[in-house]
Amino acid sequence: MTNAAKIGARYSCSTLAIGLILAFLIFFWLDGDRGSLSTKLLSIFEFIKEFAPSFLSACLSLGLSAYWLGRWAGVKILVDKTPHVRVGIFVALLTLLIGTLAGSMTTLFIELADKRFSPSWQWSYLSENIFDYIVKPLYWVFLLGSIPAMILGWIYARSLDKLLPK
Numbered sequence: 001m002t003n004a005a006k007i008g009a010r011y012s013c014s015t016l017a018i019g020l021i022l023a024f025l026i027f028f029w030l031d032g033d034r035g036s037l038s039t040k041l042l043s044i045f046e047f048i049k050e051f052a053p054s055f056l057s058a059c060l061s062l063g064l065s066a067y068w069l070g071r072w073a074g075v076k077i078l079v080d081k082t083p084h085v086r087v088g089i090f091v092a093l094l095t096l097l098i099g100t101l102a103g104s105m106t107t108l109f110i111e112l113a114d115k116r117f118s119p120s121w122q123w124s125y126l127s128e129n130i131f132d133y134i135v136k137p138l139y140w141v142f143l144l145g146s147i148p149a150m151i152l153g154w155i156y157a158r159s160l161d162k163l164l165p166k
């Protein structure tokens with residue numbers, strides 16, 4: 001592994017950690033419960049517990065994609081001298097897309113596995129679930145997360161660009 005790839009992966013994973021904290025804070029802010037802090041935290045952890053396989057799948061895929069795309073971005077920015085802003089924003093949005101799809105697909109597969117052997121199962125059920133478990137999450141995650149992801153991608157790329165000798 002080249003030094004540029006190691007640096008890119010390390011910076012990318014650090015940026016992902018910041019992004020996950022931001023996502024948690026956005027979710028915390030959007031939680032409709034206006035109760036105490038402990039009540040809000042409890043409702044968020046109940047949500048995570050309810051969707052644990054999807055949440056774990058999304059976090060794992062976010063981590064893996066941040067690592068591998070960060071390696072690629074490190075080489076592109078530090079070695080190939082590709083314009084850093086484009087690369088950073090591309091990596092951030094692609095990581096967000098991969099994580100969202102992984103979590104959504106896990107939820108879809110669990111839902112379909114629960115209903116697959118039901119006598120009422122139909123192909124229209126599949127299309128409804130694809131809309132509910134793939135399209136809706138993509139819409140909401142990109143509506144609420146694309147601007148923070150682009151900002152983080154810019155910061156990530158700028159951090160790598162500062163390592164270049166001037």
